[in-house]
Amino acid sequence: MANRSGVNIKSLSRYELGTSVPPANILKDLANAMEVSADALLGEQAAIKDMALFKKFEIIQQMDEETKKIITNFLDLTIRDFKAKKAYS
Structure with a gap:
């Protein structure tokens, strides 16, 4: 360090x-x-740790609530699929 x-x-x-x-x-x-x-x-x-991802989240925070809800739902589905694939691999 x-x-x-x-x-x-x-x-x-x-x-x-x-x-x-x-x-x-x-x-x-x-x-x-x-x-x-x-x-x-x-x-x-x-x-x-991923600064590119961090910057995207900073932008998302500025969006209206409906857009944030859509993005959150998409992330939830993507995370669920990732965890399922990881569990069965």
């Missing part, structure tokens, strides 16, 4: 142990290295 984020390994250890809090710029570097948002690291939202 230190190599991917460019954060000093001693500092990273302190952040992991909770003995120190990273400043905003370091939090951003850590989030980028883990391919999640800084909000996800702060526990403010679910961690979505």
